[in-house]
Amino acid sequence: MVVHQETTPRKSRADAERNRLHILDVAEEFFAEHGVSGPMQDIAKRACLGPGTLYRHFPTRESLLAALMQARWEELDARRAEIEAEHGDPLAALELWLTALGDYVTVFDGLPGPLREALSETTSPLAITCEWLVETTGQFLAAAQAAECARPWVRDRDLVLTVLASAWVSDAQLADERSGDSLRAIVREGWHMSPARRRFSPAS
Amino acid sequence: MVVHQETTPRKSRADAERNRLHILDVAEEFFAEHGVSGPMQDIAKRACLGPGTLYRHFPTRESLLAALMQARWEELDARRAEIEAEHGDPLAALELWLTALGDYVTVFDGLPGPLREALSETTSPLAITCEWLVETTGQFLAAAQAAECARPWVRDRDLVLTVLASAWVSDAQLADERSGDSLRAIVREGWHMSPARRRFSPAS
Numbered sequence: 001m002v003v004h005q006e007t008t009p010r011k012s013r014a015d016a017e018r019n020r021l022h023i024l025d026v027a028e029e030f031f032a033e034h035g036v037s038g039p040m041q042d043i044a045k046r047a048c049l050g051p052g053t054l055y056r057h058f059p060t061r062e063s064l065l066a067a068l069m070q071a072r073w074e075e076l077d078a079r080r081a082e083i084e085a086e087h088g089d090p091l092a093a094l095e096l097w098l099t100a101l102g103d104y105v106t107v108f109d110g111l112p113g114p115l116r117e118a119l120s121e122t123t124s125p126l127a128i129t130c131e132w133l134v135e136t137t138g139q140f141l142a143a144a145q146a147a148e149c150a151r152p153w154v155r156d157r158d159l160v161l162t163v164l165a166s167a168w169v170s171d172a173q174l175a176d177e178r179s180g181d182s183l184r185a186i187v188r189e190g191w192h193m194s195p196a197r198r199r200f201s202p203a204s
Numbered sequence: 205m206v207v208h209q210e211t212t213p214r215k216s217r218a219d220a221e222r223n224r225l226h227i228l229d230v231a232e233e234f235f236a237e238h239g240v241s242g243p244m245q246d247i248a249k250r251a252c253l254g255p256g257t258l259y260r261h262f263p264t265r266e267s268l269l270a271a272l273m274q275a276r277w278e279e280l281d282a283r284r285a286e287i288e289a290e291h292g293d294p295l296a297a298l299e300l301w302l303t304a305l306g307d308y309v310t311v312f313d314g315l316p317g318p319l320r321e322a323l324s325e326t327t328s329p330l331a332i333t334c335e336w337l338v339e340t341t342g343q344f345l346a347a348a349q350a351a352e353c354a355r356p357w358v359r360d361r362d363l364v365l366t367v368l369a370s371a372w373v374s375d376a377q378l379a380d381e382r383s384g385d386s387l388r389a390i391v392r393e394g395w396h397m398s399p400a401r402r403r404f405s406p407a408s
Contacts, residue, residue: 116373120383151393158386165369165387166315169320179324182362183369189355 019055023047024071027064030140035109036065065114066125068109073132076104080136090143094150095188097140098163101133102184105167112168119160154191161189209368224261227251228275232267239313240269242359269318270329273311277336280308280310284340294347296353299392301344305337306388316372322365358395365392 012102026047028036032176040061046052058064079100084126105112118126119134138156170180230251234242244265247259262268283304291297309316321332323338342360349356370391374384 063207067238145230154390155386158383161373161383161387164392168372169365179362179365182359183365184393186358186362186391188368189395190390190392 016057019053021048023049023057023064024067027058028068031065031068031108036061036114037110040064044145060125062114062118063125065108065111066129069104069126069129072104072107073129076100083140085202090140090147091149091192094140094144097137098159101137101160101163102167104133105164106171109171112164114170116161116164118167119157119164148191150191151193159191162191221259223253223257227258227261227268228271228391229350231262232272235269235272240265240312242316244268261404264329266318266322267329269312269315270333273308273330274332276308276311280304287344294344294351295353295396300346301341302363305364305367306342306371308337309368310352310375313375316368317376319326320365320368323361323368336365353397355397363395366395396403 003102019138023043029042030043030046034042040054041051045049054124058067080097083093083096083100087096105115114126115130116125118129118130124130134156137159141150141156141159142156143148145154166180167184169183227247231247234247238246245255247268248255251258262271284301287297287304288302291300291365300348309319318328318330319334321387322334325331329332338360341363344365345360347360348354349358370384370387373387381401
């Protein structure tokens, strides 16, 4: 009897894990097609699972997004290590990191919104992701500030917000791509310490 | 509101106009409480009208928002005239205008989103509002650029986008108010021509 009791939960755990991974695959595909605000019900339908099963694994949209973004951490963390190893110049390193961060937060349409909320809402499942983004940005920023190529009053959190805001600006399907670039150019002039040295024109 | 049987066309037009104004009053109150993404059905309910009547007057959320924002034009335009009359200094004038614009786009929670979309989508009912915002910003910007206190490559549309992005950043109910201020400070350093002259610290 004890053996049976063990076998059943084990099987159920394996099923549950299989379902979980299946939901993640389907959700990733769905968010990539429809953006993060598509109906959760449709994800359950596409996964051929009841909504109950979906919500048991991922009670909220944020928890589903958090699992997907955490799965992508590894890639971003590898990029971070690469930038750190290759770039002695802290300004170039910070810029490359902000570009990598910009790519990360635009994996799905509409992602900047939940990430912005998670930056303020420490109980959000996405908060851990955001904390790591802020912390890593802080490391690159501190090096740039120590080298006097970033303004001393700019905070790590502010820079992450500028990346989210630039992503939000170019997030609309109809948006002209230059919008995000223009905002990034203005923002870059903003945190950058010696703007007179470089004349970057986003219109060129 | 009870809509009486439409006995004569004249009476029906008067009723229609009364309904229209009533919807605008109710919608303004509703958006102020719930933000612009609240369900349209709830606006009809609160106005004691069928959804059909609401949609006949305002077929989309954007058309309702457009009517509300146009009603507020007058106030913003008065502020524009005031700034123009009082400030010979083009830098101060541009900064005051951007502040007035920031207030205008944060009248309702969630307003930056539809405005950003209307900036790219010329068929949106909000597009006329956005065009006017861009055009007026362009006048203040051109004066600041002529006086060499704004970078020459910054476009009117970009500045409106930075205002929307800063509003979006501080739009979340949970957002720390400093977030918008920080972004505005970075952005200001970005478009501003002589950042070395002023040391503005958003953390002070």
